[in-house]
Amino acid sequence: MTKLLSTARGRLSLSVIVFFALMAIFGPLLAPDDPRASSLEVLEGISLAHPLGTTENGSDVLSQLLVGARVSILVGFAAALISAALGTAVGLAGGYFGGWTDRLLDALENWFLVLPTLPLMIVLTRLLSPSLIVLILVIGLTSWAGTGRIVRAQVLTLRERAFVERARALGASDLYIVRTHILPNTAPLIFANTVLIIAVAILSEAALAFLGLGDPNSISWGTMLEHAFDSGAPSAGAWWYVVPPGLCLTVLVLAVALLGYLFEEQVNPRLQGRPA
Amino acid sequence: MSARWLARKLAAAALTLVFVLAFNFFLFRVMGDPLNQLARLPRATPEEIERLRAAYGLDQSLLGQFADYAKDMLTLDMGVSQVTREPVWNEILTALPWTLLLVGTGTLIATLLGSWLGVIAATRRGRRTDDSLLSFSLFTYAAPEYWIGILLILLFAVAVPILPAGQQMTPGVEFSGPIPQALDVAEHLILPATTMTLMMLGQYFLIMRSSMVDVLTEDFVTVKRATGLPWPRVVRRHAVPNALLPLVTLSAISFGAVLGGAVTIETIFSWPGLGDLSYEAVQAKDFPVLQGTFFVFSVGVVLANLLADVLYFVLDPRVQDA
Numbered sequence: 001m002t003k004l005l006s007t008a009r010g011r012l013s014l015s016v017i018v019f020f021a022l023m024a025i026f027g028p029l030l031a032p033d034d035p036r037a038s039s040l041e042v043l044e045g046i047s048l049a050h051p052l053g054t055t056e057n058g059s060d061v062l063s064q065l066l067v068g069a070r071v072s073i074l075v076g077f078a079a080a081l082i083s084a085a086l087g088t089a090v091g092l093a094g095g096y097f098g099g100w101t102d103r104l105l106d107a108l109e110n111w112f113l114v115l116p117t118l119p120l121m122i123v124l125t126r127l128l129s130p131s132l133i134v135l136i137l138v139i140g141l142t143s144w145a146g147t148g149r150i151v152r153a154q155v156l157t158l159r160e161r162a163f164v165e166r167a168r169a170l171g172a173s174d175l176y177i178v179r180t181h182i183l184p185n186t187a188p189l190i191f192a193n194t195v196l197i198i199a200v201a202i203l204s205e206a207a208l209a210f211l212g213l214g215d216p217n218s219i220s221w222g223t224m225l226e227h228a229f230d231s232g233a234p235s236a237g238a239w240w241y242v243v244p245p246g247l248c249l250t251v252l253v254l255a256v257a258l259l260g261y262l263f264e265e266q267v268n269p270r271l272q273g274r275p276a
Numbered sequence: 277m278s279a280r281w282l283a284r285k286l287a288a289a290a291l292t293l294v295f296v297l298a299f300n301f302f303l304f305r306v307m308g309d310p311l312n313q314l315a316r317l318p319r320a321t322p323e324e325i326e327r328l329r330a331a332y333g334l335d336q337s338l339l340g341q342f343a344d345y346a347k348d349m350l351t352l353d354m355g356v357s358q359v360t361r362e363p364v365w366n367e368i369l370t371a372l373p374w375t376l377l378l379v380g381t382g383t384l385i386a387t388l389l390g391s392w393l394g395v396i397a398a399t400r401r402g403r404r405t406d407d408s409l410l411s412f413s414l415f416t417y418a419a420p421e422y423w424i425g426i427l428l429i430l431l432f433a434v435a436v437p438i439l440p441a442g443q444q445m446t447p448g449v450e451f452s453g454p455i456p457q458a459l460d461v462a463e464h465l466i467l468p469a470t471t472m473t474l475m476m477l478g479q480y481f482l483i484m485r486s487s488m489v490d491v492l493t494e495d496f497v498t499v500k501r502a503t504g505l506p507w508p509r510v511v512r513r514h515a516v517p518n519a520l521l522p523l524v525t526l527s528a529i530s531f532g533a534v535l536g537g538a539v540t541i542e543t544i545f546s547w548p549g550l551g552d553l554s555y556e557a558v559q560a561k562d563f564p565v566l567q568g569t570f571f572v573f574s575v576g577v578v579l580a581n582l583l584a585d586v587l588y589f590v591l592d593p594r595v596q597d598a
Contacts, residue, residue: 111295114529114581116573118536119554123570126558127307199418206420207540211555225423229544234429235441242430246423253418 010262016255020248024073027066035063035219043231043238053240056231064219065244071220072249075135076202082140083201084194087147088186092178094148095155106152112145118207125213132215139204147193154186188267196260199253206249221245281589289582296574297346304567305345306338349571355564359556364568367553372572374444375538375549381465382472383527383534390477391523394484395516401489409485413478421475422540428467429544440464442546468545475537476530483526487519494518521592528584532577 005011023030038057045053052061094105124138158164158181167177208214209222210229224245228234233241336344348354354364393413397406416424433441440446444464451457491497492515500510535551542551550569557565 107291107295111292114532114577116532116535116570116577118533118539119570119573122539122554122558123303123566126561126566127303203418203420207422207536210420210422210540211543212559225420225426229422229426234426235434237430237434239430242423242426246420246427249423250415250419254414257414257418 007262009258013255013258013262016251017259020069020073020252020255023066023069025070027069031060031063031066033060033063035059035067043233043236043241045238046240052244053238055227055241056233061224061241061244064224065221065248068219068221068224068245069248071132071215071218072202072205072222073252075132075139075205075220076198078136079139079143079201079204080194080198082136083144083197084147084190086141087144087193088151088190090144090148091151092155092182092186095152096159096174096178096182102152105148109145109148109152112142113149117142118204121204121208122211122213125208130208130213130215132218135205135208135213135215138208139201143197143200143204147190147197150189150193151186154189155182158182158185188263192260192263192267195263196257199256199260202249202253202256221249282586285582285585289578292578293575294346296571296578297349298342300349300567300571300574301342301345303570304563305341354568354571357557357565358562359560359565364564367565368550368568368572371548371550371553371569374547375542375551377461377465378468378472378542378547378549379534379538381469382476385469385473386476386480387523387527389473390480391484391516391520393477394481395488395511395519397481397485398488398492398519399511409481413481415478416474417478417482420540421471421537422544424474425468425471425541425544428471432467439467441467442544444548468541468547471541471545472534472537475541476534479526479530480523483522484519487522488515491515491519521588524584524587524591528581531580532573535573535576 005014037059039054039059041050041054043054043056044050047053050060050062052065055061055064090105090109094102094109121138121142124142125134128134128138164177164181167181205214205220206222206225209220210226212226214220214223214226222245225242228238228241228245352365354368356363357367360367393409397409400406429441432439440463442464445457445460446464449460451460492511497510497515500514501507538549539551539554541547542549543555546552550572554566554569556562557569
């Protein structure tokens, strides 16, 4: 952590993330208007009363933006946790037990790495009917393969190390070895990878919401873009409605991805001293 | 090319295809019970439901159902659209060329431009050009592609209305021949293809850049340089061809993501391809069409990976020895 704060890039990405985290927590309190209140001021540009203009229903764009942060970040975070847990479990099982278990899980991993993820997420969300829980599950269950592969590779090298062999010779159970030797030595890698997945998960929620598969009862940056597009805001030239949610997504995803790369650089020996 | 190697790759691809079929079967037949989809039929009596179960083969064992299902999908008998009543395969055939045109154009420009910019950045590492290219590619990597597309519409179809904002050609126009028609399509292709290119460009740039940075530090480059060859020639003739290999792998691995981009980009530009077809199917809960497009997307990914393996084999002599 201190190492991260010593670089300008680390400080920048952390401040951006803290800014958006505060927005997710306090956004609804800070919103000047009810984000769903409709009025007759439809698709109006920037003004004192509406610093980011109004939507197709005459709602305040700034209020929607502040409220929308919560869903975007919550879904991204929760889905990344599921993905990390699943990837870790699959990677550990395959790497540690080897043999047919490994071959089977590895084939599954390879398929999940290349399959058309967004179409799959669309199909799953449509079949299950969109809600916050469904979005979190669908994104989490489809984005674990990268973690699985990294964990597997790390476990494969750890398994052959002397301290693991020693524990095994002393009669330690598999569960004990995994818990006390394998997992602690894999945790930093898993952590760095999970941060990267948060970025992907935030983008996935936005894409699903944009395609009309967001949680119908909540506002997120993705649903804002959906409503903006469906109501013809682009052809009306209503840039104030289109630019803010996309820009928030882009800046947040950049910051999260940058943080992930910085973590990865610290914990992955292969990346140390790599050409920047 | 060794026949055994090719046979092994083909067998692996066939196995993946079986996996795809099983996965689709699970999604659309086990998770999404087709009878639930038929629940639109109002007031069906239990006897009618039984008759329908038999008609759909749902009274058979799961394995028997899967065999039927696999046979139907592989013979392209994918049912009819619940909206248009057209066979799903016909709808897919109409949409496929448009997706191929969009994805093909985007991929072609992104690979060429991305690798060219990657070479420029790698040979000017750490300087201003390199920094700006890096920031630009990181931005396009993080920004949602459909958002970039909407911004392009705002800029070039609304603020400065020089390009069409959607569809594949001007509606209601009788073209005097194939060339005016092609030109009209090309004009409509500009914005969606640019969006597609921007979505992929960052990745190709970053991979080419890091691959070039690696190759430029290798001994043979130093040796070539020591022989007195001019530096641009060393880069062009010796470094670049060796740095191109990772691009082949990247284009195969990211093909699934590209198809995801096709869904959102075709949606915002009303481009009548498979992505737009999927979007319409999602909106209308038209499951046979959704199943068909997802199957075609999956098979596309399997084929792309097989093609990349073969290309890699042709391009890299080291794989041939293995």
